[in-house]
Amino acid sequence: MDDNFYRHLWVEEDNFLRCLRCGKCLSVCPLYQRSKRESLSPRGKIAILEKARDGALPLDAVLAERMEHCLHCMRCRVDCPAGVDFPRLILSARAELVAAGRLGTMKSLILRLLLKRGRLLPPFTETTARLVSILDIIIPRTSRWRSLLPIPAGNNYRIFPRPKAKSFLAEYAGLHRAPGKSRGKVFYFVGCATNLVYTQIGVALIKLYNSMGYDVFISGEQGCCGFPALGYGDIATARYRAGSLAKEVADSGSDALVVACASCGHMFKEEYPRLGIKLSLPVYDSVEYLNTIDGREFNRRTDLPRTVFHLPCHLGRGQGLTHLHQKALAQRLGKNFLGAVLPEECCGAGGTYHLKHYQMTRDMGEAKVRAMQDLGGELMVTSCPGCMLYLDEALTKAGMPTSRHILEALAEGVEE
Ligand code: SF4
Numbered sequence: 001m002d003d004n005f006y007r008h009l010w011v012e013e014d015n016f017l018r019c020l021r022c023g024k025c026l027s028v029c030p031l032y033q034r035s036k037r038e039s040l041s042p043r044g045k046i047a048i049l050e051k052a053r054d055g056a057l058p059l060d061a062v063l064a065e066r067m068e069h070c071l072h073c074m075r076c077r078v079d080c081p082a083g084v085d086f087p088r089l090i091l092s093a094r095a096e097l098v099a100a101g102r103l104g105t106m107k108s109l110i111l112r113l114l115l116k117r118g119r120l121l122p123p124f125t126e127t128t129a130r131l132v133s134i135l136d137i138i139i140p141r142t143s144r145w146r147s148l149l150p151i152p153a154g155n156n157y158r159i160f161p162r163p164k165a166k167s168f169l170a171e172y173a174g175l176h177r178a179p180g181k182s183r184g185k186v187f188y189f190v191g192c193a194t195n196l197v198y199t200q201i202g203v204a205l206i207k208l209y210n211s212m213g214y215d216v217f218i219s220g221e222q223g224c225c226g227f228p229a230l231g232y233g234d235i236a237t238a239r240y241r242a243g244s245l246a247k248e249v250a251d252s253g254s255d256a257l258v259v260a261c262a263s264c265g266h267m268f269k270e271e272y273p274r275l276g277i278k279l280s281l282p283v284y285d286s287v288e289y290l291n292t293i294d295g296r297e298f299n300r301r302t303d304l305p306r307t308v309f310h311l312p313c314h315l316g317r318g319q320g321l322t323h324l325h326q327k328a329l330a331q332r333l334g335k336n337f338l339g340a341v342l343p344e345e346c347c348g349a350g351g352t353y354h355l356k357h358y359q360m361t362r363d364m365g366e367a368k369v370r371a372m373q374d375l376g377g378e379l380m381v382t383s384c385p386g387c388m389l390y391l392d393e394a395l396t397k398a399g400m401p402t403s404r405h406i407l408e409a410l411a412e413g414v415e416e
């Protein structure tokens with residue numbers, strides 16, 4: 001037996017022992033459904049990991065490649081009759097692979113240099129965006145080199161939003177006071193995608209919360225929540241990020257931590273406790289805090305587009321908030337809210353999974369867009385900037401407008 005297997009994060013014996021080999025997870029796992037490869041299914045990967053744990057398989061590059069294949073969509077966890085927590089097991093397995101030196105130079109540089117400290121990330125993404133714009137102009141449309149870059153190249157080209165010239169934190173860090181008497185103060189955790197790309201989400205949160213009487217505190221030092229590092233198995237970086245944030249939160253004098261990214265919210269609620277990090281404030285999704293905890297109502301606006309909701313996996317299965325956002329949208333939009341599109345299904349992003357394995361999940365984003373069109377929807381709203389990043393590509397390719405965050409839909413027309 002390889003002792004390394006138990007060295008890092010969670011003791012997984014219970015997960016291994018529980019698996020009945022029944023195969024129910026095969027019918028729900030989107031990666032198995034697309035590949036029909038047992039080795040990509042939860043059951044297949046459990047069998048592989050058991051062998052690795054017993055020393056019959058090395059923690060090598062082949063095993064590392066197998067363990068890349070999971071969207072962390074949590075479908076298998078919900079549907080497993082034996083209660084196997086495969087999403088937890090895959091993170092544990094990746095942690096073991098990292099301990100065995102399988103992180104890779106590029107990931108190591110990105111996670112341990114850029115993401116760990118945080119300050120270098122905005123200039124890096126801004127410079128990369130500028131560079132891509134220049135390459136887009138100078139590399140001919142027909143060149144095969146285009147396929148190596150995130151710029152249009154043939155049928156399989158990718159569309160990524162360009163990072164903003166100025167990050168959200170550079171512009172909005174500080175205390176944003178509500179007019180009149182304050183109902184309380186929240187610590188807003190921004191997250192990387194909002195900080196660098198979808199800065200309008202943060203602007204909407206400040207506007208909405210201030211209009212409802214809450215002061216919003218935004219720490220300029222907050223950085224990343226650590227979930228990308230955890231997803232790659234880099235537990236040390238994830239724990240470092242979590243510990244830094246815990247300090248920021250403790251010193252902030254706020255009533256609650258609110259977050260407008262489903263994956264960051266899942267990280268705080270489920271993964272921080274496993275990492276042994278306790279936040280001193282209660283954590284809420286930004287809509288959950290207003291609507292459920294404080295019973296705030298959202299004013300009706302009937303002049304907004306016919307809207308559908310994409311339910312992020314890390315909001316529904318990851319935080320148990322399956323209906324709340326739809327309720328808020330129905331309150332706000334009335335009959336112009338058409339419901340959730342394929343609410344059980346993942347959009348196919350899987351964090352950064354789509355960057356390397358686009359062909360595997362491309363149709364998942366497209367299916368969401370088709371479902372929206374079938375309902376007569378004009379706009380897709382969601383609550384995870386990571387999903388927006390992926391869905392915007394499918395929406396753009398289908399000639400539809402890009403998605404919006406639910407906070408934007410709720411804040412539209414609100415008096416500043
Ligand atoms: S559904 Fe659960 S018990 Fe059945 S094979 Fe999959 S992981 Fe094992």
Ligand code: SF4
Nearest residue numbers: 029070071073074076
């Ligand atoms: S979390 Fe999702 S993608 Fe990963 S194994 Fe389970 S069902 Fe498949």
